[in-house]
Amino acid sequence: MTATRSDFRDYIRVAFSRGWWFAFVTLGVVAGISYYSFVRATKYYVARNEILVTDKYAGSLPKEIASSTDWITRIRKAELDFKRPVPARQTIEEAVGAVRMTLSESDVLSMVDSFKDKMKLEYSKEGGFIRLSYEASDGRLAAAVLSLFVKRVLASAVELQVQELNTEVSTLTALRDSLASQVAASERRLDEMKTVAPELKLTASTMAMLKDSRDIKTMPSTEQAVAVFLQLQRDIIGIDSDIADICEQMTTIAGQIKEQPDVVPAKRKLETMPAVVEATRRRDALRVQLAQLLANSTADHPMVKEIQAELKSLDAFLVSAASEATVEVVYEANQVREQLKVKATQLESEAAGLKERRVKLEENKEQWRKKLDEMPAQWRTARELTLDYEKKTDNLSLVTDDLVQAQIRRGLALDQVGTYYQPQWELTPVPERYTKPNHIIHLMLGVVLGLLMSFFAVYVMEFADHSVKDQRDLRAYTKAAVLGVISDYNQLKAVARRTPFAKAAILKTYLLALAFVALAGVVAWADWRWWPAPQKGQTLPAALSSATVSNIEQAMKLYTSQAANLEDYRSAEGAKVEVTPAIEVPGESSPQPMLSE
Amino acid sequence: MSTFDTAFDHAITKAVPLSAQTTSKAQAPRTPLEGSFQTVERFEYDATRLVVTASVVGEQYRTLKTNLARFKEMEGIGSFVFTSSTKDEGKTTVVVNTARAFGRDPGVKVAVVDCDFKRPGVADICRAEGKAGFEEVMTAGAQLADCGVYSRRDNFVVFAMKRRSEETTETLATTVVERVIAELESIFDVILFDTSPVLSTTEPLVLGARTGGVVLVVRANATQRESVLYAQGQLEQAGCRLLGLVLNARPSYVPRFWWLRKYDYFQDEYTYKAK
Numbered sequence: 075m076t077a078t079r080s081d082f083r084d085y086i087r088v089a090f091s092r093g094w095w096f097a098f099v100t101l102g103v104v105a106g107i108s109y110y111s112f113v114r115a116t117k118y119y120v121a122r123n124e125i126l127v128t129d130k131y132a133g134s135l136p137k138e139i140a141s142s143t144d145w146i147t148r149i150r151k152a153e154l155d156f157k158r159p160v161p162a163r164q165t166i167e168e169a170v171g172a173v174r175m176t177l178s179e180s181d182v183l184s185m186v187d188s189f190k191d192k193m194k195l196e197y198s199k200e201g202g203f204i205r206l207s208y209e210a211s212d213g214r215l216a217a218a219v220l221s222l223f224v225k226r227v228l229a230s231a232v233e234l235q236v237q238e239l240n241t242e243v244s245t246l247t248a249l250r251d252s253l254a255s256q257v258a259a260s261e262r263r264l265d266e267m268k269t270v271a272p273e274l275k276l277t278a279s280t281m282a283m284l285k286d287s288r289d290i291k292t293m294p295s296t297e298q299a300v301a302v303f304l305q306l307q308r309d310i311i312g313i314d315s316d317i318a319d320i321c322e323q324m325t326t327i328a329g330q331i332k333e334q335p336d337v338v339p340a341k342r343k344l345e346t347m348p349a350v351v352e353a354t355r356r357r358d359a360l361r362v363q364l365a366q367l368l369a370n371s372t373a374d375h376p377m378v379k380e381i382q383a384e385l386k387s388l389d390a391f392l393v394s395a396a397s398e399a400t401v402e403v404v405y406e407a408n409q410v411r412e413q414l415k416v417k418a419t420q421l422e423s424e425a426a427g428l429k430e431r432r433v434k435l436e437e438n439k440e441q442w443r444k445k446l447d448e449m450p451a452q453w454r455t456a457r458e459l460t461l462d463y464e465k466k467t468d469n470l471s472l473v474t475d476d477l478v479q480a481q482i483r484r485g486l487a488l489d490q491v492g493t494y495y496q497p498q499w500e501l502t503p504v505p506e507r508y509t510k511p512n513h514i515i516h517l518m519l520g521v522v523l524g525l526l527m528s529f530f531a532v533y534v535m536e537f538a539d540h541s542v543k544d545q546r547d548l549r550a551y552t553k554a555a556v557l558g559v560i561s562d563y564n565q566l567k568a569v570a571r572r573t574p575f576a577k578a579a580i581l582k583t584y585l586l587a588l589a590f591v592a593l594a595g596v597v598a599w600a601d602w603r604w605w606p607a608p609q610k611g612q613t614l615p616a617a618l619s620s621a622t623v624s625n626i627e628q629a630m631k632l633y634t635s636q637a638a639n640l641e642d643y644r645s646a647e648g649a650k651v652e653v654t655p656a657i658e659v660p661g662e663s664s665p666q667p668m669l670s671e
Numbered sequence: 672m673s674t675f676d677t678a679f680d681h682a683i684t685k686a687v688p689l690s691a692q693t694t695s696k697a698q699a700p701r702t703p704l705e706g707s708f709q710t711v712e713r714f715e716y717d718a719t720r721l722v723v724t725a726s727v728v729g730e731q732y733r734t735l736k737t738n739l740a741r742f743k744e745m746e747g748i749g750s751f752v753f754t755s756s757t758k759d760e761g762k763t764t765v766v767v768n769t770a771r772a773f774g775r776d777p778g779v780k781v782a783v784v785d786c787d788f789k790r791p792g793v794a795d796i797c798r799a800e801g802k803a804g805f806e807e808v809m810t811a812g813a814q815l816a817d818c819g820v821y822s823r824r825d826n827f828v829v830f831a832m833k834r835r836s837e838e839t840t841e842t843l844a845t846t847v848v849e850r851v852i853a854e855l856e857s858i859f860d861v862i863l864f865d866t867s868p869v870l871s872t873t874e875p876l877v878l879g880a881r882t883g884g885v886v887l888v889v890r891a892n893a894t895q896r897e898s899v900l901y902a903q904g905q906l907e908q909a910g911c912r913l914l915g916l917v918l919n920a921r922p923s924y925v926p927r928f929w930w931l932r933k934y935d936y937f938q939d940e941y942t943y944k945a946k
Contacts, residue, residue: 090924540895545918548889551896552903557886557915558735560765562922563728564719 087543092532097586099531100524101593107520108597111513239484246477253470260463303442306435313432320425327418331411350395357388513601517594701823702777707858708801708819708828715798722768729772735765735917736772739886742914743861748883750852750862751914752786754875756902758868760890761919763792766865773861774826781827782819782859786874787867788839791832797822804833809847815854828859843877852881869902879911886914891921 089096364381542548545556568575722728742748753766766783773781785793785805794800799820807813808830819828855862864882866875879885885906889899899916906913 087924091922540897541892542889542894542896542899542918543891544921547896548899548916548918552899552916554887554903554913555915557738557917558731559918559921560731560735560761561728562891562920563722563726565922566726566728 081546084543088532088536092535093583093586095532095535096525096528097589099528100521101589103524103527104517104520104590104593107516107523108513108593111511111516112600239480243477243480243484246473246480250470250473250477253466253473257463257466257470260466303439306439306442310432310435310439313428313435317425317428317432320421320428324418324421324425327414327421331414331418347395350392353388353391353395357385357392360385360388511605513597513605517597521590702780702826704780704821704826704828705823708816708821710821710823711799712822713824714796714822714829716767717796717798720764720767720796722764722771724771724775729768732765732768732772733775735769738915739769739861740773742883746883748914749860750856750864750882752864752866752875752879752882752885752911753888753917754866754869754879754885754902755888755890756868756870756894756898758790758871760868760888760894762888763787763796763865765888765917765919766863767793767796770827770861770863771825773863777826779826779861780859782830782855782862783827784830784855784862784864785832786864786878788832788836788874789867789872791835793829793865794831794833797829797831799829799831800833801829801831805830806832806834806836808851809843810836815851815858839872839874843874845877848877849881852878869905870898876905876909876911879906880909884912884914886917888917888919890919893920 360381364378364385367375367378367381542551545559548554548556722732739751742751753762753769755762763785770781770783773779783793783797785791788806797820799822801818801820803811803813803817805818808815808818815830818830820831821828852862862882864878866872866878869875869887875885887899887902887906903913
């Protein structure tokens with residue numbers, strides 16, 4: 075297939091054959107763009123502000139904001155991502171001051187309450203921005219309302235917390251009071267038990283056992299009293315065994331006393347004494363030495379005399395030693411006997427004591443048996459009371475701790491309202507002048523865009539259409555002569571006969587042009603009627619429409635009725651919940667330049 | 672006929688009053704063919720398919736007639752087979768209206784032969800029925816004089832079908848076709864064969880190879896270029912001579928008020944550069 079050279083008549087043919095496509099597509103695009111321009115486009119007198127919410131708000135933001143997953147980390151990431159230069163912005167102080175000059179704080183607060191639905195809250199996809207946007211008739215007004223809105227949200231969130239904490243504190247206090255009264259009652263009963271306890275005439279061991287325990291709460295239970303009774307029994311048995319032992323000892327001691335001899339033989343005693351044995355051996359040796367000397371020499375030998383003197387002294391010693399030994403043995407024998415006698419008397423007295431004690435123990439045992447029979451219930455109640463008292467005391471301490479913590483939390487929450495949470499603002503620049511969408515430009519843009527789109531659509535359709543259009547087409551493709559061209563006779567006949575269809579076919583061109591003109595006229599009229607161009611230097615009060623003012627009045631009535639309840643609540647609870655403005659009002663010394671007109 | 676068409680027809684026929692037409696049987700024949708065939712005063716045309724002679728479209732048909740007559744003058748070709756690539760492209764309408772244009776000349780002997788055996792349409796337009804149908808001429812050996820119907824006012828002979836034949840192999844026997852064509856050419860100066868589409872039947876191929884040539888009718892905005900090219904190839908392969916093309920039912924995209932200002936806006940130079 076060879077391509078044909080396009081001619082101007084081809085454009086005429088295409089324009090008239092696909093005329094409705096051009097018209098519909100262009101009208102559709104124009105209508106869409108007009109809809110966007112009038113409805114969807116950013117309205118004029120609108121300020122949109124962003125809030126960069128930081129992690130300080132973690133506790134006091136509404137749940138839907140705070141429950142977003144790891145939003146704090148996302149915010150920090152976003153802060154890293156958004157390394158944009160800070161634009162020239164109008165401070166929120168100026169904005170709030172500008173609003174305050176015409177509207178009081180209560181008015182703005184009421185606007186906040188009434189325009190809550192207009193507030194848009196959206197999460198930015200790039201990071202953790204929570205973007206609050208509000209549309210107002212002036213950028214400064216929008217900024218002020220936004221700031222107060224955030225402040226109010228925070229305050230209401232904290233108020234809710236305080237309210238919950240107040241109820242918690244009151245319930246805890248009531249619980250603590252009741253527990254304290256219960257503890258006092260049980261303590262009283264325990265005291266009574268303590269006074270009863272000495273009248274029980276317990277034995278020394280039982281009293282010692284009771285004394286070991288610090289408090290009466292460990293007083294013996296019935297089982298322990300039984301144990302005491304059994305202990306007494308065991309003591310009696312032990313005393314019996316002791317008495318038996320003592321009797322045995324007494325019999326043995328009596329035997330020993332009988333066996334003890336009155337006189338001990340002296341020889342035997344002397345032989346056993348080492349000094350006597352030594353002296354005897356020395357005497358024997360001296361006698362042998364003397365005999366040898368006498369045999370060998372004369373009696374005049376000097377040694378003889380010495381030996382004789384020594385023998386003499388030895389004999390004297392031996393004689394005295396014999397007498398002394400006799401006396402000592404007698405004394406020892408008497409002493410042992412006396413000792414045994416003393417021991418025997420001691421054992422007798424001990425046995426007598428044990429017997430007395432055994433009697434006492436038996437009496438005690440009988441008494442314990444009687445007490446056990448009489449007072450098991452009293453002991454049980456004492457023990458239960460003690461344990462109950464202990465438990466209640468623990469509960470009381472726990473409840474007291476909770477109460478203290480709740481009070482601390484309430485105090486913290488109350489502090490948050492005024493001082494702790496200061497909003498961090500990230501404001502978009504507030505427009506200095508009023509702007510509005512240019513509807514005429516949008517309309518012209520729609521016409522151009524629609525024509526382009528319809529041209530494209532028609533081009534595609536023509537490209538896909540392979541039917542023969544005219545004689546040039548035929549000649550170009552077949553290379554054959556065109557002998558004749560016969561027009562559509564029925565079409566010409568219909569036009570010549572002025573049929574309604576033919577009239578409409580003629581009229582449709584005019585109607586189409588008229589539709590475009592009407593659309594342009596409607597757009598221009600709406601632009602003039604509903605979107606008046608603000609005058610130069612127009613300021614905030616003039617920009618507030620009557621509808622806005624009526625909304626504000628309605629909201630003020632609502633807010634005053636609600637504020638009374640709020641004040642009652644605050645005064646009743648005694649909590650100092652002060653909803654201070656987010657931004658301080660600039661002082662009167664610095665008048666607002668934007669309100670000079 | 673509508674008032675619009677009757678107005679034009681009255682303008683045309685007012686030279687010959689109706690009283691004179693009704694009483695013209697006794698007069699001497701004005702044309703050479705008058706009396707040779709079954710003669711009627713006028714064909715009762717189908718109004719929806721007839722083109723008014725004095726209209727712009729009538730002028731376009733006269734242009735087509737002139738181009739065809741040029742072949743007769745230069746090459747002596749008098750028999751034209753009108754066909755198309757697909758059906759419903761206006762072959763019969765073009766043939767009848769072209770024959771009317773030829774018939775304006777009283778000295779020319781014109782014949783319209785309906786050779787569309789499957790869907791014969793000439794009889795529907797002209798409302799002319801002879802004693803025998805053309806299919807009988809081709810098969811049963813009927814005479815052409817029994818088949819043709821002559822109109823005095825339109826000055827051409829119509830050979831119409833009486834019934835459609837399912838099988839065309841007998842009717843298109845070579846000897847019969849050649850005999851009938853030779854007989855027709857011996858009688859008429861201009862013979863217009865109305866046949867069936869090229870791409871679906873064989874009549875135009877058989878007839879086109881034994882006549883002067885083939886004229887391919889193409890309907891604007893309906894016929895695909897590929898169909899036209901394929902039909903052209905078929906004709907070449909069958910040994911037919913493609914004399915030219917006729918673009919039929921071309922709509923005008925410009926409004927009438929504009930269209931009327933320029934006479935013959937779409938009659939451009941290509942129609943005259945037929946050769």
